[in-house]
Amino acid sequence: AQSVTQPDIHITVSEGASLELRCNYSYGATPYLFWYVQSPGQGLQLLLKYFSGDTLVQGIKGFEAEFKRSQSSFNLRKPSVHWSDAAEYFCAVYGGATNKLIFGTGTLLAVQP
Amino acid sequence: DARVTQTPRHKVTEMGQEVTMRCQPILGHNTVFWYRQTMMQGLELLAYFRNRAPLDDSGMPKDRFSAEMPDATLATLKIQPSEPRDSAVYFCASGSQGPQNEQYFGPGTRLTVT
Numbered sequence: 140a141q142s143v144t145q146p147d148i149h150i151t152v153s154e155g156a157s158l159e160l161r162c163n164y165s166y167g168a169t170p171y172l173f174w175y176v177q178s179p180g181q182g183l184q185l186l187l188k189y190f191s192g193d194t195l196v197q198g199i200k201g202f203e204a205e206f207k208r209s210q211s212s213f214n215l216r217k218p219s220v221h222w223s224d225a226a227e228y229f230c231a232v233y234g235g236a237t238n239k240l241i242f243g244t245g246t247l248l249a250v251q252p
Numbered sequence: 253d254a255r256v257t258q259t260p261r262h263k264v265t266e267m268g269q270e271v272t273m274r275c276q277p278i279l280g281h282n283t284v285f286w287y288r289q290t291m292m293q294g295l296e297l298l299a300y301f302r303n304r305a306p307l308d309d310s311g312m313p314k315d316r317f318s319a320e321m322p323d324a325t326l327a328t329l330k331i332q333p334s335e336p337r338d339s340a341v342y343f344c345a346s347g348s349q350g351p352q353n354e355q356y357f358g359p360g361t362r363l364t365v366t
Contacts, residue, residue: 171352182357233352240351242295
């Protein structure tokens with residue numbers, strides 16, 4: 140069965156600094172991979188997704204993620220963080236065998252002025 | 253601006269009471285999902301529907317939870333009887349074709365069972 144691990148529960152970065160959030164997945168074939176963001180009191184919003192093709196994926200709000208099959212990773216990056224990026228970020232994997240989207244436990248991002 | 257709407261946004265109830273949560277998916281979306289979010293378990297898929305038919309409800313406690321789509325504009329999640337361990341945020345999401353595509357989440361219903 141597929142699974143997702145987000146090893147960092149909480150990360151704090153300074154505004155303007157670069158950001159990388161880690162995500163590792165477990166799945167036998169090429170998965171569909173997603174990053175969602177959840178602002179306080181809100182539902183989740185899709186940032187970006189990877190299905191196939193170019194392993195560097197661009198998303199909304201200046202985010203990108205890179206699929207690395209050899210490392211089973213799909214890390215989220217942003218070159219310069221804004222205070223409005225403070226939120227919780229969820230990596231998710233879809234596997235055809237279970238026909239479900241499985242979410243990681245989330246990484247809570249705090250942004251210092 | 254098409255959005256998924258959920259009512260109520262907040263619900264406080266006593267143990268043993270029935271709770272009904274409602275969701276209006278985005279018009280034209282044929283897939284509806286119900287998730288539960290807690291600190292301990294994170295986001296869990298409870299059930300999902302395609303074209304109003306339940307495709308998977310394996311994540312839902314069958315003895316007390318039920319999910320239905322009376323029509324294409326309304327999905328409901330009921331808990332009867334409710335228990336304190338049901339306290340969580342319940343999200344509805346809608347999308348096209350299946351879980352492998354983008355899901356659009358509603359704002360959630362925060363349920364507290366005392």
